[in-house]
Amino acid sequence: MFREVRTTDEKELFSVEDVAKKLGITARTLHYYEEVGLIVPSSRTAGGHRLYAQDVVEKLAYILRIKDSLGYSLQEIRNVLAAQETLDRLRESYQSGSETERQQIIDESIELMTTILQHIDEKLEKLSEMKTGLLERLDRVKKLRP
Template sequence: MKEHLLTVENVASKLGITSRTLHYYEQINLIQPATRTEGGHRLYDAAVVNKLEHILHLKEYLGASLQEIRFILEAEDSLGQLRDLFEQETSELEKTKIVRESMILLESQVKLIDEKIEALTKMRDGFMKRLDKCKSYEQENATFSKNDNDLENPK
């Protein structure tokens, strides 16, 4: 049975992005089309669409740059390869080496996420300070406004 392939327009519409975004992601080697038609039009399979969804989630939820996304994707690919090696390996020594390599990759991913969290926390703290100043100003002015209304409407 032939796999269902999507055109650039289909993928862009499905994911809510532009065709230019797809072309750019291909240009910088984040994705590759599954194949091309005889006329040279790109066609994408489910694996590429899933990868694109993952990229978009990393941008949206983690706030990752395209460079950071490349780093994450490469680490995930490496982890997948290490998992495959681990499952094939019979030597406990080799399995231990594979686990250690995996730990290094995972630690680098956690570090990236921790750095993002720290940066977002600093940004949030800055906005909270500004919000507190606004609330304080509002409370002070509410008191003055109330006093002004009492003067204008004596009982």
């Protein structure tokens, strides 16, 4: 029923269908994202079937949120992910290069996040406007009823 693995340390692995259903996408999307280098299955079965661990599923969910909510292209998403990974590396081994380099990474991260926040706010505003407009129209239509 669940594909657990012999690695003894409890990692649950999910099949393509498991992941697709969980995230509301199709297997094709997983294959495609792998093709363009966005995600990689954590492992494969002896027969070659893809297996995904929890962290990859979460990364995917993150990608899908950015794509669906903000409408970013996969290329833009790649850039966002790359920036975040750079930041993560900085955070973990906190002597990765010179101080100016360090500063630059942080500054770029802040800039990127600020830009994304702006996009979110724009979307939120447009959606709110659409909502009020629609609610008004819905009201008017409902008055046509007996």
